[in-house]
Amino acid sequence: MNRLDRLFAILVLLQSKKYVTAESISERFDISLRTVYRDIKALGASGIPISYEAPRGYFIVAGFFLSPVAFSMEESSALLLMEKMVRALADKATADQYSRAMTKIRSVMKSSQQDLLDILDENTQLQFSANWLLQENFIPKVQNAIAHKQQLQIQYKDKSEQQSLRLIEPVGLIFYAFSWHIFAWCHLRQDYRDFKLNRILQVLEPGTGFEKTDHLPISHFMENLPVNY
Incomplete structure (x- = not known):
């Protein structure tokens, strides 16, 4: 992963959690703590309002909004597979929530990606015993x-x-x-x-x-x- 991709990935990670420690960033992207500090400084210099609270970690100041994220085909395929697994292994309420989330994700994809995902959707199936399925939405x-x-x-x-x-x-x-x-x-x-x-x-x-x-x-x-x- 080049530095530009890593900076964007760190930004997405910061938006996904309330607090993120330097150690968790280091482990997630397999970089040194010194590199983490440089990356955080670079994001701040680019106008991203990042602050720090000891000992919880870094956080993005309330009010900042990142434009919709673009998904790669590999990421989209993984999410599609998870949707099928959730529908097979969870209850109906959880599966419906995941399907609604997938609909939102599909809405920000390019039309070419949507077409490929439709093909994968039709040709990827899971077989599970009906005894494993939950009957109630608990x-x-x-x-x-x-x-x-x-x-x-x-x-x-x-x-x-x-x-x-x-x-x-x-x-x-x-x-x-x-x-x-x-x-x-x-x-x-x-x-x-x-x-x-x-x-x-x-x-x-x-x-x-x-x-x-x-x-x-x-x-x-x-x-x-x-x-x-």
Whole structure:
């Protein structure tokens, strides 16, 4: 990647997050910290209002807007493939949201790219078992609860078909063993539990924040999955 492309990519990265550390930029683009500092200075000199807040990192001052991004054919093809995977592995609400996002992306493409993407769309298919598909649109509610640290009340059916009402604090959403799982603090058990999403019968959002303030990171659960995925 030449420097001009890298500067543009750093700008896009800064617009995609609230804060970006120099270390994360260095790792993302495989450059030294000294080069990161030079690139940030160059972006500032070109008129991009970049500021810094310790220890969070760099950020673009509110009010700056970058014109619509142009997508390469390779990037567009990857997004198309992900759309099909989302439709196969997520719930309908999530798949519909992704499709709407793809429509916006297609709208900024050149007509020649749109034509090529249509050909790929028609000739790329995924085959998954219907048993893997989620019947209820719970993923958006779970994601919202994780992001805003909000409790959920779920009606849950375990592998013995026993139903119970649980008040949980969802820490993370993990896909493993061909199923979506919520890792959450369960108020009933006073411990963390792994709830399989397709065993949840109902999800309610009581609008209550987390009571527990020192939850384990999602990396802890990833390291201790019951299967090697």
